[in-house]
Amino acid sequence: MHNSFGKAFRIEIYGGSHTESLGVILTGVPAGIELCEADFEADLNRRRAGAKGTTPRREGDIPHIVSGVRDGITTGEKLEIVFYNENTRSADYDKLRVHPRPSHADLTARHKYGEEFDLRGGGIFSGRMTLLIVAAGVVAKKIMGSATFSSQIVELGGCRDAEQFATIVAAAQGDADSVGGVIECVVTGAGRDLGEPFFDSVESMAAHLLFAVPAVKGVEFGSGFEGVRLRGSERNDRIIDNQGTTATNHEGGINGGIPNGNPIVVRVAIKPTPSIGLGQQTYNFATQSVEELKIGGRHDACIVLRASVVVEAAMAVVLADLKLSL
Numbered sequence: 001m002h003n004s005f006g007k008a009f010r011i012e013i014y015g016g017s018h019t020e021s022l023g024v025i026l027t028g029v030p031a032g033i034e035l036c037e038a039d040f041e042a043d044l045n046r047r048r049a050g051a052k053g054t055t056p057r058r059e060g061d062i063p064h065i066v067s068g069v070r071d072g073i074t075t076g077e078k079l080e081i082v083f084y085n086e087n088t089r090s091a092d093y094d095k096l097r098v099h100p101r102p103s104h105a106d107l108t109a110r111h112k113y114g115e116e117f118d119l120r121g122g123g124i125f126s127g128r129m130t131l132l133i134v135a136a137g138v139v140a141k142k143i144m145g146s147a148t149f150s151s152q153i154v155e156l157g158g159c160r161d162a163e164q165f166a167t168i169v170a171a172a173q174g175d176a177d178s179v180g181g182v183i184e185c186v187v188t189g190a191g192r193d194l195g196e197p198f199f200d201s202v203e204s205m206a207a208h209l210l211f212a213v214p215a216v217k218g219v220e221f222g223s224g225f226e227g228v229r230l231r232g233s234e235r236n237d238r239i240i241d242n243q244g245t246t247a248t249n250h251e252g253g254i255n256g257g258i259p260n261g262n263p264i265v266v267r268v269a270i271k272p273t274p275s276i277g278l279g280q281q282t283y284n285f286a287t288q289s290v291e292e293l294k295i296g297g298r299h300d301a302c303i304v305l306r307a308s309v310v311v312e313a314a315m316a317v318v319l320a321d322l323k324l325s326l
Helices: 035-047 091-099 106-114 122-127 127-143 162-173 203-208 306-325
Strands: 010-012 021-027 064-069 079-084 147-156 182-189 218-223 264-270 280-286 289-294
Touching: 010 127, 021 306, 035 264, 079 127, 079 280, 091 106, 122 147, 127 306, 147 162, 147 306, 162 306, 182 306, 203 218, 203 264
Parallel strands: none
Antiparallel strands: 010 021, 021 079, 064 079, 147 182, 182 264, 218 264, 280 289
8 A cells, every 4th residue: 555645755654543553754854953742733733623513532643753853853864753543432433344434435445455454433544644644744844944834714515604614514513414615725935946847746746645635625726716717818917026926816826837926825625524423325235235324433524624734734745845856
């Protein structure tokens, strides 16, 4: 199973939702960067469950740096960060081997890896694994130096009014259902020399890693899909000074796969969580018939609430890889 990404800055993840531990190995981290466990706290807290509409499963998510750092400074060797799963209820997933969840990876895992594949908590396909992307993103942000990363939920359950988001999540949770949404991430100060035309463009590399995040079903840069409804004369970003500043940013800060100096803007569509408490009619391989499935376990009614920092981290990893590739 191949679970790595990147060239100059390479991340490799291992473990699963209900394994004893899960971790990430980072190759290519420059020597001399200040790094300690406390540096991970802010971003890990942003991903942590606890808000209304998130999973009741609570994990400490305490990072353990086991190699690549000495006396609080990176050594240039492989950097490994390990987390321990301490709050699992694996029995909730036993029946999913034969009665797979609709729109989840239970079915494809069965086809590719066989019935004995570890599906506890979703296994390697679980959103739990985004913990490792966030950890890698903390290191990547340090590599990116003065570049800034920010993100926000811009749409939830089909609504763009942020004042309605809590009500929408509460309604879905009350119905034992789920909702999805859209996250917008903005990166400033990334530099103008990252990326290459075509296969190593900023967009293609970012889309690669963003689509690796569980539940992501769409990625757009700048005005994306809405921009195709405009004429070129309406959509073109007019250059207004010798720094390349543009009057609008329909391109999302990228031309020809290379940043143009304006903020990089990416939006990510995240589907409703497939694991819902509402009964669903779906195929049971044991009985060879379609019958009701009621999913146990502890799940998010809206995974979007915890995903903004994951999107940021993915963008940081991609840009750090491209920076170190120069």
